[in-house]
Amino acid sequence: MRVRLDIAYDGTDFAGWAVQPNRRTVQGTIEEALATVLRLTTAPRLVVAGRTDAGVHATGQVAHVDLDLDDDVDFVRLTRKLSSLLRSTPDVVIKGLREAAPGFDARFSPLARRYEYRLLDREELRNPLVRHRTVWTSAHLNVELMSETAATLVGLRDFGAFCKPREGATTIRELQEFTWTRDETSTLIARLQADAFCHSMVRALVGACVEVGSGRLTLADLGDVRDAAQRTSAFKIMPAHGLTLTDVIYPTDDQLGARAELTRAKRETTGNGSDS
Amino acid sequence: MRVRLDIAYDGTDFAGWAVQPNRRTVQGTIEEALATVLRLTTAPRLVVAGRTDAGVHATGQVAHVDLDLDDDVDFVRLTRKLSSLLRSTPDVVIKGLREAAPGFDARFSPLARRYEYRLLDREELRNPLVRHRTVWTSAHLNVELMSETAATLVGLRDFGAFCKPREGATTIRELQEFTWTRDETSTLIARLQADAFCHSMVRALVGACVEVGSGRLTLADLGDVRDAAQRTSAFKIMPAHGLTLTDVIYPTDDQLGARAELTRAKRETTGNGSDS
Numbered sequence: 001m002r003v004r005l006d007i008a009y010d011g012t013d014f015a016g017w018a019v020q021p022n023r024r025t026v027q028g029t030i031e032e033a034l035a036t037v038l039r040l041t042t043a044p045r046l047v048v049a050g051r052t053d054a055g056v057h058a059t060g061q062v063a064h065v066d067l068d069l070d071d072d073v074d075f076v077r078l079t080r081k082l083s084s085l086l087r088s089t090p091d092v093v094i095k096g097l098r099e100a101a102p103g104f105d106a107r108f109s110p111l112a113r114r115y116e117y118r119l120l121d122r123e124e125l126r127n128p129l130v131r132h133r134t135v136w137t138s139a140h141l142n143v144e145l146m147s148e149t150a151a152t153l154v155g156l157r158d159f160g161a162f163c164k165p166r167e168g169a170t171t172i173r174e175l176q177e178f179t180w181t182r183d184e185t186s187t188l189i190a191r192l193q194a195d196a197f198c199h200s201m202v203r204a205l206v207g208a209c210v211e212v213g214s215g216r217l218t219l220a221d222l223g224d225v226r227d228a229a230q231r232t233s234a235f236k237i238m239p240a241h242g243l244t245l246t247d248v249i250y251p252t253d254d255q256l257g258a259r260a261e262l263t264r265a266k267r268e269t270t271g272n273g274s275d276s
Numbered sequence: 277m278r279v280r281l282d283i284a285y286d287g288t289d290f291a292g293w294a295v296q297p298n299r300r301t302v303q304g305t306i307e308e309a310l311a312t313v314l315r316l317t318t319a320p321r322l323v324v325a326g327r328t329d330a331g332v333h334a335t336g337q338v339a340h341v342d343l344d345l346d347d348d349v350d351f352v353r354l355t356r357k358l359s360s361l362l363r364s365t366p367d368v369v370i371k372g373l374r375e376a377a378p379g380f381d382a383r384f385s386p387l388a389r390r391y392e393y394r395l396l397d398r399e400e401l402r403n404p405l406v407r408h409r410t411v412w413t414s415a416h417l418n419v420e421l422m423s424e425t426a427a428t429l430v431g432l433r434d435f436g437a438f439c440k441p442r443e444g445a446t447t448i449r450e451l452q453e454f455t456w457t458r459d460e461t462s463t464l465i466a467r468l469q470a471d472a473f474c475h476s477m478v479r480a481l482v483g484a485c486v487e488v489g490s491g492r493l494t495l496a497d498l499g500d501v502r503d504a505a506q507r508t509s510a511f512k513i514m515p516a517h518g519l520t521l522t523d524v525i526y527p528t529d530d531q532l533g534a535r536a537e538l539t540r541a542k543r544e545t546t547g548n549g550s551d552s
Contacts, residue, residue: 008402008403008404008405009404010404010405010407049340054334057405059403059405068315080399083399085460088409089406090404091407092404093403093404095400095401096400117482121355124371124372125371126284126369126371127284127335127369127371128284128285128286129284129286129333129335129369129408129520131286131366131367132405133405144442244405
C-alpha cells in the first residue's frame with residue numbers, strides 16, 4: 001500500500017532531507033521512526049516531493065512510502081503513534097499519514113512546488129524569535145525594485161544562471177510566480193512557484209533580487225546574466241535558513257498517474273534527475 | 277547618564293532575565309557585553325521593566341543603566357558595537373540604545389506591560405518552526421468560552437488566585453485587557469495588559485482560561501476561585517515557552533518622573549517589590 005505523508009520541519013539541526021551516513025537527516029529520522037512503529041527490520045524508503053538542503057525548512061513537505069499494511073489499517077492511530085515517537089525530536093512533525101490515491105507519486109505527480117524566503121534589512125527590527133528562518137542583512141533593500149526584478153525572471157526559460165549544473169540535466173524550468181512583499185514586521189518575503197526548481201535555484205533567484213535591490217547590480221545587467229544562462233558570480237546564493245518549502249501542489253486524484261508519467265518521460269528525455 | 281535599552285530575546289536557552297551565579301541569563305549576557313564595549317572593570321547593573329522567568333521571551337523589553345558617558349556619545353555607533361559583540365549569541369538582540377529622558381526609570385515609570393501567550397490545540401497543524409514559542413495541547417479548546425472567561429477577569433481586583441504569594445506583597449493589580457483570538461494558523465493568542473503583573477500571573481490567567489475552554493471547569497466555578505483570591509489548584513500555571521513580553525508602555529516624557537514616584541510610593545505602602 002502506498003502511503004502519503006505530510007511533513008513539517010525546522011531544518012536548523014538537520015543535514016538536509018536526504019539520508020547521509022552518520023548525519024542527522026529528516027528522511028533518516030522519519031524512516032527510523034516508521035521502522036520502530038511498524039516493527040520492521042529494515043527501514044522503509046521515503047520518496048519526497050522536494051529534497052531540501054541542510055538548514056532549509058518545510059511547512060508543507062510531502063513524501064510517499066510503500067508499506068505492507070492491512071487494508072483496514074487505522075491511519076489516525078498510526079499517525080498518533082508516529083507523532084508520539086517523534087515527540088522527543090519536535091523539530092520534525094508528521095502532520096498526517098493516509099493511503100495515497102492510485103497513481104500518486106510524491107516526486108513525480110506534483111504540478112508545482114512553492115517556497116518562501118525571508119529577509120530582514122532593518123537592524124533595529126531584528127527579532128530573535130524568528131532568527132532561525134530569517135536572514136538578517138545590513139544593506140537596506142528597495143522592495144519595489146526587487147519586485148520588478150522578480151517579474152523579469154518569471155516564465156518558461158533556461159535558468160542556467162541560477163542552477164548548480166548537473167551533468168546532462170536540463171536547466172529549463174517554468175517559474176510561475178515570484179513576488180516580494182514586506183510584512184507587518186518589515187520582513188521581506190519572497191514567494192516563488194515553479195513546476196520544479198533545480199538545486200539552489202530559489203536561493204540564487206533571491207540573491208539576484210538582493211543584488212539589484214541594494215543597488216549593486218542594474219536590472220539591465222541582470223537581464224543579460226539571465227539570458228546568458230551560464231553560471232555567474234554576479235550575485236550570491238543566499239543562506240539556507242531563510243528558505244521554507246511551503247506547498248506541493250498535486251493535480252486532482254484522476255490526474256495523478258498521467259501527471260507522473262508525463263514528468264517521468266520529460267526527465268528521461270532530458271536526463272534531469274533533480275527535482276527541487 | 278541614564279541610558280535606555282530596547283531589547284528582544286528568545287528565552288529558550290536563558291535561565292530567565294535576572295542574573296544568577298553560573299547560569300546564562302539575559303541580564304548577565306547584556307551586562308557583560310556592555311562592560312566589554314565600554315571597557316569597564318565591573319559590569320554595570322541593568323534595571324528592567326519586566327523580569328521574565330526562564331524560557332519566557334521578549335520582543336519589547338526595556339531596561340535602563342546608569343553609565344559614565346560623554347554628553348556627545350554616538351549611540352548609533354555604541355548600539356552597533358554592542359550588536360556586533362552579541363552577534364555570536366543571536367538569541368538576544370539590542371534593538372537600540374539611547375539617552376533616557378529625565379526622570380525615566382525602566383521599572384517604575386511604565387503605565388502598563390503587555391504580554392502574548394500562544395497555544396495550539398490542533399495536532400495536525402503543529403509547526404516546528406514556531407515550537408519554541410507555542411504550547412501544543414491535545415485538548416480542543418473553545419475560543420469563545422475562553423474569551424468570555426478572559427472578560428470576567430479584567431478589572432482592578434485582588435489577583436491572589438493567580439499570583440505566587442510573596443511575603444507582605446499586594447496581589448492587587450489592574451488587568452486592563454485580556455482577549456483571545458485564533459490567528460490564520462489556528463494558533464490561539466492571548467493578549468494581556470496590566471499596570472503590572474505579579475509573578476507567574478499571566479501563565480495562571482491563561483491556565484484558568486484553558487481549564488474553562490476545555491470544559492474541565494465552569495465559568496461559575498472560576499468566578500468563585502477568582503473572588504476567593506487565594507492560591508488554588510483549580511487550574512495549572514502554563515509552560516513558560518508560550519509567553520512573550522511584547523510591549524512596555526511609558527507615559528509621555530514630561531510624566532516619567534511623576535509616574536515613577538507614584539509607583540514607588542504605591543510599592544512602599546504595599547510592600548510590593550515584584551514588578552511583573
